[in-house]
Amino acid sequence: MKTPKSQNLQRIRSQSAYKTYRFFAKLVAILIYIYGTFRIFDAFVSFLFPNEPGSALKGLLIMHIAIIIGIIYIVLGKVLKEALLMLADIADSVTDMNTRNDQDKEENGQTT
Helix, strand or coil, X not given: CCCHHHHHHHHXXXXXXXXXXXXXXXXXXXXXHHHHHHHHHHHHHHHHCCCCCCCXXXXXXXXXXXXXXXXHHHHHHHHHHHXXXXXXXXXXXXXXXXXXXXXXXXXXXXXX
């Protein structure tokens, strides 16, 4: 069951005035995910096909570091996406609130 908070957030996001910004946030996140995944894949390839034969321990260490860096990129991509979407949510919420306040003033006969 959805909470009122998640329902409100879903409504805000579906009626967003900043659809291009939201698309950009998702695109940036996807590119960071792809880069992080590439780093992880590259770590395995570099370990399996080393440039310097005979340095298995060094290759193993580099592989682990590259995997950790790839995971960090993926996590940072998720955090950045959430932060960017949060900014759009705030802007949409403020716009909705101001619109409702203006409508209430008009209904009560008040002018600004």
